Amino acid sequence: MGLSDLFRRDAQRRQALAQAQVVPQAVRCVQCGICSYNCPLGIDVRAHAHSGRPVADRHCITCGECVARCPRGVLRFEACSVLTLDAVDGGR
Amino acid sequence: MTRRYLIIGTGAAGMAAAERLRLTDPRAEITLVGEEPHPFYSRPGLAYLLLGHIPEGQLFPRPKDHFRKLRIRRLHARATWIDAAAHLVGLHDGTRLPYDVLLLATGARAARPQVPGMDLEGVVTLDTLADCRCILRLARRARRAVVVGGGITALELAEGLAARGVETHYLLRRDRYWGRVLDPVESRLVEGRLEHGGVRIHRRTQILEVYGRKGRVHAVETNHGRLIKCQMVAAAIGIRPRLELAITGGLAVDRGILVDEFMRTSAQEVFAAGDVAQVYDPQSGEHKLDSLWWVALEQGRAAADNMLGLARPYHKGVPFNVTRIGGLTTTIIGAVGQSEEDQDLVTITRGDSETWRDRPDAFAVEASAACSRLRLLVGRRHIVGALIMGDQTLSRPLQDLIGCKVDIAPIRERLLHESVDLCALILEYWERWKEPRVAAQP
Numbered sequence A: 001m002g003l004s005d006l007f008r009r010d011a012q013r014r015q016a017l018a019q020a021q022v023v024p025q026a027v028r029c030v031q032c033g034i035c036s037y038n039c040p041l042g043i044d045v046r047a048h049a050h051s052g053r054p055v056a057d058r059h060c061i062t063c064g065e066c067v068a069r070c071p072r073g074v075l076r077f078e079a080c081s082v083l084t085l086d087a088v089d090g091g092r
Numbered sequence B: 001m002t003r004r005y006l007i008i009g010t011g012a013a014g015m016a017a018a019e020r021l022r023l024t025d026p027r028a029e030i031t032l033v034g035e036e037p038h039p040f041y042s043r044p045g046l047a048y049l050l051l052g053h054i055p056e057g058q059l060f061p062r063p064k065d066h067f068r069k070l071r072i073r074r075l076h077a078r079a080t081w082i083d084a085a086a087h088l089v090g091l092h093d094g095t096r097l098p099y100d101v102l103l104l105a106t107g108a109r110a111a112r113p114q115v116p117g118m119d120l121e122g123v124v125t126l127d128t129l130a131d132c133r134c135i136l137r138l139a140r141r142a143r144r145a146v147v148v149g150g151g152i153t154a155l156e157l158a159e160g161l162a163a164r165g166v167e168t169h170y171l172l173r174r175d176r177y178w179g180r181v182l183d184p185v186e187s188r189l190v191e192g193r194l195e196h197g198g199v200r201i202h203r204r205t206q207i208l209e210v211y212g213r214k215g216r217v218h219a220v221e222t223n224h225g226r227l228i229k230c231q232m233v234a235a236a237i238g239i240r241p242r243l244e245l246a247i248t249g250g251l252a253v254d255r256g257i258l259v260d261e262f263m264r265t266s267a268q269e270v271f272a273a274g275d276v277a278q279v280y281d282p283q284s285g286e287h288k289l290d291s292l293w294w295v296a297l298e299q300g301r302a303a304a305d306n307m308l309g310l311a312r313p314y315h316k317g318v319p320f321n322v323t324r325i326g327g328l329t330t331t332i333i334g335a336v337g338q339s340e341e342d343q344d345l346v347t348i349t350r351g352d353s354e355t356w357r358d359r360p361d362a363f364a365v366e367a368s369a370a371c372s373r374l375r376l377l378v379g380r381r382h383i384v385g386a387l388i389m390g391d392q393t394l395s396r397p398l399q400d401l402i403g404c405k406v407d408i409a410p411i412r413e414r415l416l417h418e419s420v421d422l423c424a425l426i427l428e429y430w431e432r433w434k435e436p437r438v439a440a441q442p
């Protein structure tokens, strides 16, 4: 592996680290479904909110609709590491 | 031998218990009895259906084949009696269901004001999806509505009706909104936003009588002798746990079904959870009611564990709720109560916890911005309560600081100092408290 490869990988890594994902706090959620209803990609955000699992879905474009519309402050953006993305999304 | 688990009530507590039972005991025989015809739905979500923020189909969080997949038998019926000695429950159609272990998760129902005319068509309360459908149907024709009640649901009704284009008159018994939990500034903030949304607020006003024509609401008369012509009256003055069934079985009841820390009622192998349960709180030595979604879920799960014989005491932790009032997300943690008595609240209102009203022995510290407000109740060593309205930046830090009873002695003096930047101080202290904990995580 050349030096430039190493640099590119590092840059990719930094970019992924800077990326945010939607992280729920289950105890706040009353399962009203406003989040899923407003997701432009049809992700079942509510299921994540209920279980407390981050929305580490490859389809999520982190547009923030769910975060902004949730009436209970259940969802927020958190910077995610490459590791979490892979680990959580592995099951899909 | 296969154990037969019977659950009455298909709300949050009953559902959480059924799912937990299945998860822990794959062989258990689980029967869930509920009188509502719909699949499991989000009861708090009804407020958003009323506002038009979601369509009805959005209220159902579980897939259609949920029960089949979990091998849970779901009966659409009303349970009418219990014979605790014979381990039997009777249904409205004469069916008798034997059980080994029984859970009562029958919830609560809105109380109705004791004034003449409450049986007229057009008088509504909001407990169920059927109620919500009825309100939406009536609102299509109604020009004017009167709303009474002092808590969250009354406000949701007022906002919902106004959003549907109905001229809405909101009657407050006292001189301000939700005086038992909010302080005067918070009440005014919410009221101002309601009024801005077109709701007309009448303070120190009560209904004396509802008048009808041809069986339908026509007007209400207030204690000021005023007649308000209207086609709807919506009431949310408090809720009452549904005790009818428990009483047929001779179970010990007070305002709710009395249960110990293990969610056990006075009858052997009979448990209760959710809005109907009045749970022993070892800290105060009293039995307390809650009417909160997450509490119902947790109690349902705790009851299931104990039904399985796992002997897990239920510890509620710090009372906590998030709601939206006057369009402002509001988090309430711990004890924030005001001393003002509010007769509007017959027992407890929806989305409410009795523990909030414990009078904290503490100083209040406040900070307000345009549409945000923070109120802290600061004890000698701990923050004992907080109310965070609008901007929620401090919500999670305060959940930790209050929930984990973090010693605040190092910042207490600065906290109480008028000119301090509360937000910065709390965030910084929380970050410092959190750091070693995050580092210690695997």
Ligand SMILES: Cc1cc2nc3c(=O)[nH]c(=O)nc-3n(C[C@H](O)[C@H](O)[C@H](O)COP(=O)(O)OP(=O)(O)OC[C@H]3O[C@@H](n4cnc5c(N)ncnc54)[C@H](O)[C@@H]3O)c2cc1C
Pocket: A030, B008, B009, B010, B011, B012, B013, B014, B033, B034, B035, B036, B043, B044, B045, B046, B047, B077, B078, B079, B080, B105, B106, B107, B108, B126, B127, B128, B153, B156, B242, B245, B273, B274, B275, B276, B290, B291, B292, B293, B294, B296, B321, B322, B323, B324, B350, B351, B352
């Ligand atoms: C409009 C509204 C807004 C709310 N907002 C919030 C909020 O913002 N935050 C919050 O935390 N909580 C809120 N709540 C309260 C929350 O919904 C309740 O705390 C929760 O639903 C309680 O769950 P439960 O399972 O104990 O009772 P319920 O959800 O009431 O379920 C009980 C079920 O049992 C059935 N049942 C009763 N008796 C029988 C019988 N004899 N036979 C068969 N079935 C029977 C009932 O029909 C009902 O379906 C709100 C409630 C309402 C109505």
